Amino acid sequence: MPAVRAIPITMNMSDIPPLASADLAEGHGVAVQIREQSVFVCRSGGQLYAVANRCPHASSRFEGGKLRDGVITCPLHGAKFRLSTGECLYRSLGYAPLRTFPVREVDGKVLIDLSP
Numbered sequence: 001m002p003a004v005r006a007i008p009i010t011m012n013m014s015d016i017p018p019l020a021s022a023d024l025a026e027g028h029g030v031a032v033q034i035r036e037q038s039v040f041v042c043r044s045g046g047q048l049y050a051v052a053n054r055c056p057h058a059s060s061r062f063e064g065g066k067l068r069d070g071v072i073t074c075p076l077h078g079a080k081f082r083l084s085t086g087e088c089l090y091r092s093l094g095y096a097p098l099r100t101f102p103v104r105e106v107d108g109k110v111l112i113d114l115s116p
């Protein structure tokens with residue numbers, strides 16, 4: 001049986017800030033630090049997403065990036081990434097995809113799975 005690594009980030013853990021579903025309004029996102037991993041959690045197009053909070057171009061964080069229809073625009077240079085797959089929509093730039101994490105809502109809590 002595989003190890004369960006889903007992390008309820010509403011738990012009162014010292015390195016995980018509380019986050020409830022209601023904290024993520026449409027078109028908004030927050031960065032959460034889960035152990036050594038900064039994760040950008042957001043809602044766009046009614047869907048919740050979680051991606052590594054580090055742009056593959058020049059390592060910008062995604063706070064402040066524009067969210068629309070499941071796509072985030074990097075706030076530093078404007079590259080766009082599909083949140084469901086992490087792929088960069090400007091393939092000609094050759095940027096690596098963002099790492100994505102399974103995320104779901106259970107009883108008003110946001111759960112992120114950091115399994116590899």
Ligand code: FES
Nearest residue numbers: 055057058074077
């Ligand atoms: S750092 Fe994200 S596009 Fe340049």
